[in-house]
Amino acid sequence: MDTHRQYEVVFIVNPDADDDEVSRLSDGFKQIVTDQGGVVTKHESMGRRKLAYEILHKTEGNFVLLEIEGSGREIAELERRMRVNDRIIRYITVRVDEDRQRAEKFKAKRDKKAARRSGGGKTEDQKRAGSSAEPVADEGAEASLDAA
Numbered sequence: 001m002d003t004h005r006q007y008e009v010v011f012i013v014n015p016d017a018d019d020d021e022v023s024r025l026s027d028g029f030k031q032i033v034t035d036q037g038g039v040v041t042k043h044e045s046m047g048r049r050k051l052a053y054e055i056l057h058k059t060e061g062n063f064v065l066l067e068i069e070g071s072g073r074e075i076a077e078l079e080r081r082m083r084v085n086d087r088i089i090r091y092i093t094v095r096v097d098e099d100r101q102r103a104e105k106f107k108a109k110r111d112k113k114a115a116r117r118s119g120g121g122k123t124e125d126q127k128r129a130g131s132s133a134e135p136v137a138d139e140g141a142e143a144s145l146d147a148a
Contacts (some may be wrong), residue, residue: 006041006100007068007075011082011091012061015048022062025087029066029078036077038070055089067096 011029013022022045030040046063055061068074075093082091 004069005072005095006097007070007093008096009066009068009075009078009091009093011064011066012051012055012089013064014087014089015058015060015062017062017087019062021087022064025085026064026066029081032078032081033066033068033070033074036070036074038068038074040066041069042067058089061089 009029013025017025026043026045030043033040042065044065046065048060048062051059051061068078079091079093082088
C-alpha cells in the first residue's frame with residue numbers, strides 16, 4: 001500500500017448549502033487527505049449543476065472535483081467521512097493512474113507510428129517522387145563529359 005496512486009474524487013453537495021459551506025467542506029476534505037499522508041494535486045469547484053436524476057428530492061447539486069495522490073488509506077477515510085456527512089448527497093472515487101499510463105502508452109505508439117509513416121522527415125514531394133534525393137544533373141554538363 002506504499003505505492004502512490006492517483007484518484008479522482010467527485011462529490012455532490014446539497015444545493016441548499018451556500019458557497020462558503022461548500023468551500024469549507026472541500027477544505028476539510030483536503031485536510032483529511034493531507035493528514036493521512038496524501039497530496040491533493042487538483043481542486044476544482046464545478047459549481048451548481050442539474051442532476052441527471054432526482055436524489056433525495058433534489059434536482060441540482062454543487063459539484064466538486066479533487067485529484068489525489070496517495071496510497072489508498074486517505075481515500076478510505078475520505079469516503080467514510082463523506083458517507084456520514086448529511087451535506088454530501090453523492091460521491092464517487094475513481095483510480096485513474098492505470099488508465100493514464102495506458103493512454104500514454106497508446107499515445108507513444110501512435111506518435112512512433114506517425115513518425116515512421118512520415119518517412120523520417122521527407123517532404124511530401126520527395127515521398128511522391130520516390131527516394132531520389134539526389135539533384136538532377138544538367139544535360140549540357142553530361143554532353144561535355146561525353147565529349148571529353
